[in-house]
Amino acid sequence: MKKHWLIKSEPDVFSFDQLWKVKKRTTPWDGVRNYQARNFLRDEMRVGDGILYYHSSCTPPGIAGLAEVASAAYPDPTQFDVEDPHHDPKSERSDPRWFAVDVRAVEKLPRFVTLDELRGRESLASLRVLQRGNRLSITPVTASEWRTVRSMGGL
DNA sequence: GCCAACGTTGGC
């Protein structure tokens, strides 16, 4: 059973358009350093799962496009790289603490769906990204929420 | 830049 997710990215760091332009429209989703997000990533994400690509810390925040999980989870290489800002000295190669998956852009939404629009939909009231204080960078989305956002985006 | 919310750390 295909699952759906929402992942956050700051467009200044890595926008949906940038993902669209890289080779195979695919990039490692690494640097996740939150245990709850790590567990989703490692234990629940499957190749082919749908992803809402959310732009945060920008004006306006919102959903820019659709992506998909393009690999199984694998140990995040940045945790072992001393040069990398996400280096984790406490993580052992024999027992990696952090994981990554590859993410592939699938469809750019004809219309960017702003956070305000998402808030305006009764049927999206339980979307995690709308809850106050929500900081998780990877959250599950129901199939019906997925369809709603997709159609709001003009697909 | 502000600040509320939240996760993590570490002393006890």
Added chain:
DNA sequence: GCCAACGTTGGC
């Protein structure tokens, strides 16, 4: 195990 201190996130 408690909890204060601290760092980060992210909308505004």
